[in-house]
Amino acid sequence: MDALKLISDPSLKTDPPKFEVGDTIRVNVRIKEGEKYRLQAFEGLVIAKKHGGISETFTVRRIAHGVGIERVFPLHSPVVDSVELIRRGKVRRSKLYYVRGKVGKAAKVKEQIG
Numbered sequence: 001m002d003a004l005k006l007i008s009d010p011s012l013k014t015d016p017p018k019f020e021v022g023d024t025i026r027v028n029v030r031i032k033e034g035e036k037y038r039l040q041a042f043e044g045l046v047i048a049k050k051h052g053g054i055s056e057t058f059t060v061r062r063i064a065h066g067v068g069i070e071r072v073f074p075l076h077s078p079v080v081d082s083v084e085l086i087r088r089g090k091v092r093r094s095k096l097y098y099v100r101g102k103v104g105k106a107a108k109v110k111e112q113i114g
Contacts, residue, residue: 019046019058019083020046021091021094022046022091022109022112023086023088024045025060028081030080045089045096047100057072058072059072060073088112089109090109
């Protein structure tokens, strides 16, 4: 069924960006203001990837002014303009929800070397 959805909708990304849970990424989001569009960057830690195929989503967490902000992005959405990989993280979990309870340096993820 997912293959049929891919074939039927040409607006879907054929080559989605390669990133994993624990990576720090910058997501450029298209925002419509009146008749114009602009790009807004949202940079943070990927704490979850869910589903798969056409309906795949990923959750990005960042800290702004001492408050944690999480956004869920659909991977194949036209709203997501591009995804840039900032740094790779070394984690042993598929979901990093425990980071929500951590503060400061305790919330950091080690960098993957190599």
